[in-house]
Amino acid sequence: MIYEIRHVTTYSYDSPVSFARCSLRLEPKSGDGQQLVSHVVDIRPRPADRTARSDFFGTHIESVLIETPHRTLRIDSRSRVTISRHAPQRAAASPGWESVREAAFEANTLGAASPIGYVFASPLVPVLDLGTAYAAESFPFGRGILAGAVDLMHRIRTEFKYDPKATVISTPMQEVFEKRHGVCQDFAHAMIAGLRGLGLPAAYVSGYLRTIPPPGKPRLQGADATHAWVSVWCGEEVGWVGFDPTNDLLVENDHIVLAVGRDFSDVSPVDGVIVGSRKQKLGVAVDVLLVE
Known part of the structure; x- marks a missing residue:
């Protein structure tokens, strides 16, 4: 495309x-x-x-x-x-999340693609007990990393309310989890915080999302917006996979990547x-x- x-x-x-x-x-x-x-x-x-x-x-x-x-x-x-690009199926088999966590901490490189750089807290995404507990519900013992991330993404989409007036860039993550209101940046940060709390590598991605107007409605000039989602390291064989918790989508051909970092402050x-x-x-x- x-x-x-x-x-x-x-x-x-x-x-x-x-x-x-x-x-x-x-x-x-x-x-x-x-x-x-x-x-x-x-x-x-x-x-x-x-x-x-x-x-x-x-x-x-x-x-x-x-x-x-x-x-x-x-x-x-x-x-x-x-x-x-081709996203994996939502129900595709994948390594257990515990083995992915172990592999991430055994990484022997420090480059931009190395998972170890996305495991720890970053300026806008602290590791919180509240966020870790929230994510843990999606990752019972032995569950595949893809299945767990898909479930977490789906829960954020259904349990958090999209509300442009609820937050600003400096709104603390604790408040986002408590109120469960925000925008795509907040949803991406929330997913990242939960994954990192479990020791799983997660990066913040900024970019654009192709939007399609409702049937019979004109496409409004300038009406699109920048977007944010999450890239999760799913082990050596699977690699990095994009998850869009705002829309409950695995990232494929409608997402355009601008920049990747630890959180919004990098991008x-x-x-x-x-x-x-x-x-x-x-x-x-x-x-x-x-x-x-």
Whole structure:
């Protein structure tokens, strides 16, 4: 499948901003059934300097320096990707979760794909007794890692309520588990916290999800959004498998990967610092178009 993605981020400021330095993680990754064909980012006002690098996780990061005073910053990212991946069946056989946990702790590499880097607590995902106990219900003794992760994903989808007003980025995980309200970021963090509490490797994935309008309804321009899900290491033979707890889906060809990390703090599409005062307003518009 071939997709074209347009991701427009607009910051509006109440007073002029004299300086801005931003980090952009807007270039889709290549690998695991996904191939980047093209990518371009237009920035207004024009930056005084742009430099690119890759972080530890292999995410492409562009650092942007803006020295022109401005009251609006517009970042227009356009990408084309091809995707061909196959998710395992929900009921497929897989190694027992205890053996996967043991294999993860026996890992002898520290690269981005090594499971050991995704077992421990991270800045936004602490290991909580509440989260571990919640996940443990899906992982009785001897259960296959795939079956356990599918069950946990399904329970989060049915027992947590999607509520954009319930949380912000800084909402503690303890509160998310107690209220069981939130958005895709919270659901991904909750699943990761539970899995890591059991000693199972789980990574945070940011990207896009193709959406299809209801029958007879037009597709609204800019109505798509960034999305988040979980990648779980299921042992050497099975490898990393994507789970979308917001939609109770195994990740296949409708999910487009931007970045992978330990939690949202590793993969924020745009972050940085500005020199200015008063309030700011953020607007984000995303289009994910199936070309072929």
